[in-house]
Amino acid sequence: MSDIYLDGDPPVQVTLRRSARARRLSLRVSRLDGRVTLSMPKRLPEREAVAFLREKEDWVRKHLGNRPEDRHPEFGARIPVLGREVEICPGTGRRAVLRDGRLEVPGAEDRVPARIKAFLKLEAGLRLRAATDRYAAALGVSYGRLSLRDPRSRWGSCTSEGNLMYSWRLMMAPEAVLDYVAAHEVAHRLEMNHSERFWAHVARICPDHAGHRRWLHAEGETLHAWRFE
Structure with a gap:
């Protein structure tokens, strides 16, 4: 190249x-x-x-x-967390904390992007693990490793070995959308395709999946507009 x-x-x-x-x-x-x-x-x-x-x-x-403008996390800006915009404010301690509708971030402003990224990854991991366990139990399947990444073209994936990958940016989406992606990937443990049988499994554990898919198609790129470098 x-x-x-x-x-x-x-x-x-x-x-x-x-x-x-x-x-x-x-x-x-x-x-x-x-x-x-x-x-x-x-x-x-x-x-x-x-x-x-x-x-x-x-x-x-x-x-x-036509792309959304890049956005940078800084004190005073508002960033979506589980679909709700919260203000980024100075905080104390060692890591960012969501409290009373504010995302409190300790340290100097030049550390804000890294600390918010760490917060999003930590919280996304906890919530996606819980959702994955819940849906795996509902479908009677197991899975292998669960990892978080920042892919450009997908929100999650499932390998033939049962390893799951999710985008940690899902922590900025509404919680129901985050849950849908977990349901989608867990359903691949039964069908490694997007056949009618696959979507029937998704519908069984996430009846409103079509609306959540539309949200990702319409709004997903706004989550990628946030720059944490």
């Missing part, structure tokens, strides 16, 4: 990705982090890819302009 730039204000970084499976040029703009990727057949001259990109510059900039 290599990177090139579209000149302008602002300049746009584009990753060129050669693929043996690609039969044509294709552009993708991630609505999660704004990353622009141009996939191209392995033997296509790079100049043709660059010419294609120049032709599609307006399309790229339009899609980038």
Whole structure:
């Protein structure tokens, strides 16, 4: 892979990705982090890819302009926790604490992003573990390891060995949405697909799953707009 730039204000970084499976040029703009990727057949001259990109510059900039603006946690800002916006305030102690509708964060302001991220990961782990245990018992299945990550394209996954992965950003979504993702992944312990039988298992333990899926499609990218680096 290599990177090139579209000149302008602002300049746009584009990753060129050669693929043996690609039969044509294709552009993708991630609505999660704004990353622009141009996939191209392995033997296509790079100049043709660059010419294609120049032709599609307006399309790229339009899609980038439709992304939610990046948001940064800082004192005085409001951040969603279980779907409710709470104010980030100075706190005491060693870690962030949710108290009386405020997220109290100790230490200097430059430590706020890292401490809020740690808070979200800790709380997401506790709630997702509890939801996973509850739904696994309801379906009569077991599971392996449970891990938390920050993937760009999915909210959870289940391997054939039964290991589950969840996005810790789900702690910012409404609790019912977080629970739905746990139900979805646990149901994969019975069906490793998205067949009618799979959705019947999901519906049995999470009857309102369709609404929670719609919420993620409509609002999920706003959770990825928060930057904790």
